[in-house]
Amino acid sequence: AQNTIAIVGRPNVGKSTLFNRLVGERKAIMDNESGVTRDRHYGHGNWTGKYFTVIDTGGYVRGSDDIFEGEIRKQVDLAINEADVILFMVDVDAGVTGLDQEFADVLRRSKKPIYIVANKADTHARGHLAGEFYALGFEGEIFPVSSQNGSGTGELLDAVVSHF
Ligand code: GDP
Numbered sequence: 001a002q003n004t005i006a007i008v009g010r011p012n013v014g015k016s017t018l019f020n021r022l023v024g025e026r027k028a029i030m031d032n033e034s035g036v037t038r039d040r041h042y043g044h045g046n047w048t049g050k051y052f053t054v055i056d057t058g059g060y061v062r063g064s065d066d067i068f069e070g071e072i073r074k075q076v077d078l079a080i081n082e083a084d085v086i087l088f089m090v091d092v093d094a095g096v097t098g099l100d101q102e103f104a105d106v107l108r109r110s111k112k113p114i115y116i117v118a119n120k121a122d123t124h125a126r127g128h129l130a131g132e133f134y135a136l137g138f139e140g141e142i143f144p145v146s147s148q149n150g151s152g153t154g155e156l157l158d159a160v161v162s163h164f
């Protein structure tokens with residue numbers, strides 16, 4: 001697929017919230033009205049006129065903090081195979097967790113661009129907590145965002161669509 005973004009990370013970091021934001025207002029409203037589940041796996045969006053597909057990889061572990069090594073591998077393999085850019089989402093509220101480390105270890109095998117998205121940075125002060133995630137050992141920039149209120153998502157998208 002062309003211009004495909006995958007969002008990976010452990011449960012409850014906010015992957016589906018970012019997905020809903022990236023696929024845009026119109027589709028989210030339509031889905032609400034028809035009562036269709038919001039846990040879609042593929043969606044489409046555009047930023048500054050560049051069109052892309054987004055994959056929300058976490059559907060099969062929804063609502064649960066239990067996730068097993070096989071599921072991490074499955075989620076990451078899907079992202080590595082199908083995406084052009086991978087968003088590795090973590091949570092500034094929680095900081096670096098053991099599961100984040102497990103995702104990082106599998107993601108390191110990818111040669112595709114990976115951005116760390118430090119979600120739940122709802123305020124400027126909480127954005128400063130994002131620096132902690134350099135401990136995961138990735139070279140690229142870390143983007144503090146709030147998927148809930150949208151802050152930081154513009155800077156993230158500028159970087160992502162530079163690959164398209
Ligand atoms: P997923 O399991 O990774 O798909 O995570 P969800 O998108 O389902 O979000 C998990 C929880 O985190 C929900 O209660 C969201 O409302 C909350 N959440 C998601 N994004 C943010 C954010 O930017 N800030 C805050 N404070 N909460 C968020």
Ligand code: MG
Nearest residue numbers: 015016058062
């Ligand atoms: Mg989800």
